[in-house]
Amino acid sequence: MAPTIAVVGGGPMGLAVAYQLALEGAKPVLLEADDRLGGMASSFKFAGQTLERYYHFHCLSDNAFFQLLKELGLEDQLRWRQTSMGFYMDGRLHRWGSAGSVLGFRRLPLLTRIRYLLHAARCLSLSNWQHLDGIRATDWLKTWLGAKGYSLLWRNLFAYKFYEHSDSLSAAWIWSRIRRLGQSRRWLKETLGYLEGGSHRWIDALEVRLRELGCEIQLSSPVEAIWSNGPGRGAVIRTPAGEHQFDAVISTVPLPLVAPMLEAGGADPTLVARYTSQTSVACACVVLQTRQPITTNFWTNINDERFAIPGIIEFSNLRPTQGHITYVPFYMPTSHPDYQRPDSSFITDSITCLKAINPNINDADVLTTHCSRYRYAQPVCGTHFIKSLPPDHPLPGITTVDTTIYYPEDRGISESIGYGRKLAKNFIRKRLWCN
Ligand SMILES: Cc1cc2nc3c(=O)[nH]c(=O)nc-3n(C[C@H](O)[C@H](O)[C@H](O)COP(=O)(O)OP(=O)(O)OC[C@H]3O[C@@H](n4cnc5c(N)ncnc54)[C@H](O)[C@@H]3O)c2cc1C
Numbered sequence: 110m111a112p113t114i115a116v117v118g119g120g121p122m123g124l125a126v127a128y129q130l131a132l133e134g135a136k137p138v139l140l141e142a143d144d145r146l147g148g149m150a151s152s153f154k155f156a157g158q159t160l161e162r163y164y165h166f167h168c169l170s171d172n173a174f175f176q177l178l179k180e181l182g183l184e185d186q187l188r189w190r191q192t193s194m195g196f197y198m199d200g201r202l203h204r205w206g207s208a209g210s211v212l213g214f215r216r217l218p219l220l221t222r223i224r225y226l227l228h229a230a231r232c233l234s235l236s237n238w239q240h241l242d243g244i245r246a247t248d249w250l251k252t253w254l255g256a257k258g259y260s261l262l263w264r265n266l267f268a269y270k271f272y273e274h275s276d277s278l279s280a281a282w283i284w285s286r287i288r289r290l291g292q293s294r295r296w297l298k299e300t301l302g303y304l305e306g307g308s309h310r311w312i313d314a315l316e317v318r319l320r321e322l323g324c325e326i327q328l329s330s331p332v333e334a335i336w337s338n339g340p341g342r343g344a345v346i347r348t349p350a351g352e353h354q355f356d357a358v359i360s361t362v363p364l365p366l367v368a369p370m371l372e373a374g375g376a377d378p379t380l381v382a383r384y385t386s387q388t389s390v391a392c393a394c395v396v397l398q399t400r401q402p403i404t405t406n407f408w409t410n411i412n413d414e415r416f417a418i419p420g421i422i423e424f425s426n427l428r429p430t431q432g433h434i435t436y437v438p439f440y441m442p443t444s445h446p447d448y449q450r451p452d453s454s455f456i457t458d459s460i461t462c463l464k465a466i467n468p469n470i471n472d473a474d475v476l477t478t479h480c481s482r483y484r485y486a487q488p489v490c491g492t493h494f495i496k497s498l499p500p501d502h503p504l505p506g507i508t509t510v511d512t513t514i515y516y517p518e519d520r521g522i523s524e525s526i527g528y529g530r531k532l533a534k535n536f537i538r539k540r541l542w543c544n
Contacts, residue, residue, distance in 0.1 A: 114138070116138065156476065166302065192427055193426075196411075205410065221257060232287040250280075280492075337506050347373070356506070401469070403421065409466065417439060
């Protein structure tokens with residue numbers, strides 16, 4: 110008989126796990142806490158259009174995403190565009206990102222500019238990352254760029270995303286981020302992708318396909334507790350609607366959120382502590398619709414002590430939208446006092462920042478604003494990261510994975526889809542629910 114498997118979390122990974130389980134002949138039941146699917150990749154109505162809550166773009170290497178689009182009949186809806194980067198520093202907007210713009214960046218000594226390009230080339234040529242796992246990202250960047258290069262180019266980006274965790278990130282993690290973007294080039298020009306109409310289109314299409322395949326989808330169903338019935342005897346989950354027995358449970362929610370579920374299910378406190386100890390920073394992400402563009406860039410890094418903002422993302426310089434759309438992310442640990450600030454104060458800071466970057470912008474140009482928050486927006490991947498992770502099969506019949514499982518890759522839609530599908534395929538073919 111086909112196993113019934115609970116998939117906890119309806120973000121890209123949970124959707125992919127459920128999809129592949131259904132294709133393999135299992136009976137998945139998808140449980141999502143929110144009233145919508147998509148997790149970090151979900152969308153909302155903003156200024157008369159459906160927009161991602163958080164900016165999302167695709168890279169040329171996102172193969173698992175392309176494969177899914179093909180299966181959903183959406184592959185011809187993917188668009189690619191040459192994009193540019195900028196750097197706002199010393200009250201000026203500089204060109205950035207291409208070899209020519211780096212060489213022409215006179216704010217840095219010539220030797221530092223050359224070292225920067227050598228480092229970028231090294232990131233692209235490197236494929237074995239294991240030796241970087243134990244090295245701190247900040248040390249690695251200082252070695253390559255020198256103290257001044259690090260201070261001007263990277264210090265604020267780390268400080269305004271990771272705060273007290275800036276010095277603990279692993280070099281392997283930052284390497285994979287630099288490489289992913291660096292590889293997304295055609296004829297040396299940065300080339301990024303988007304789905305015509307927005308990310309909600311693939312999520313909606315997958316929801317339809319899941320229902321056709323017999324997958325049950327339960328929205329507004331937060332899982333409160335999970336426990337195992339012992340080897341080969343399945344597992345139980347509890348939601349506000351009651352207790353439900355399954356042949357297995359696969360959780361795809363951020364690992365720190367698994368801790369209370371296991372604890373409520375009576376798991377050993379030492380096991381629970383391995384989930385609680387995973388660190389993640391939150392994001393308050395402001396989106397603004399303005400009458401006119403701020404810059405011509407898709408991404409503009411910021412190094413300016415006035416703003417706790419690592420960069421702005423002008424989404425309309427990638428995907429056509431109604432009005433000009435810009436995202437301004439404020440990342441921070443939830444222990445930071447700023448996390449208590451109301452959304453309106455992040456919006457005010459964002460507008461001040463946009464006006465500083467482009468003095469032609471005034472208050473009347475800002476048409477609509479919104480701020481979305483995601484508590485577990487970015488895991489902090491420290492040195493020797495894999496050793497710090499809890500086991501992915503903590504108890505018989507229970508699997509717990511999240512975006513950190515594909516470390517050193519950073520969280521990404523394609524990575525979550527690719528990993529989720531591989532996991533589900535293995536799970537059924539190796540009959541892992543019987544263990
Ligand atoms: C600001 C920002 C920008 C990003 N930009 C990009 C980008 O440009 N390109 C890209 O590829 N990726 C980007 N990402 C990352 C991408 O969105 C994630 O990698 C992807 O969404 C991860 O999917 P996931 O399913 O693994 O996790 P999540 O999206 O976190 O999904 C987890 C799901 O679990 C649900 N859940 C939580 N608790 C429970 C519970 N108790 N019971 C049931 N369900 C629960 C949540 O509601 C959520 O739906 C970005 C992320 C952020 C925050």
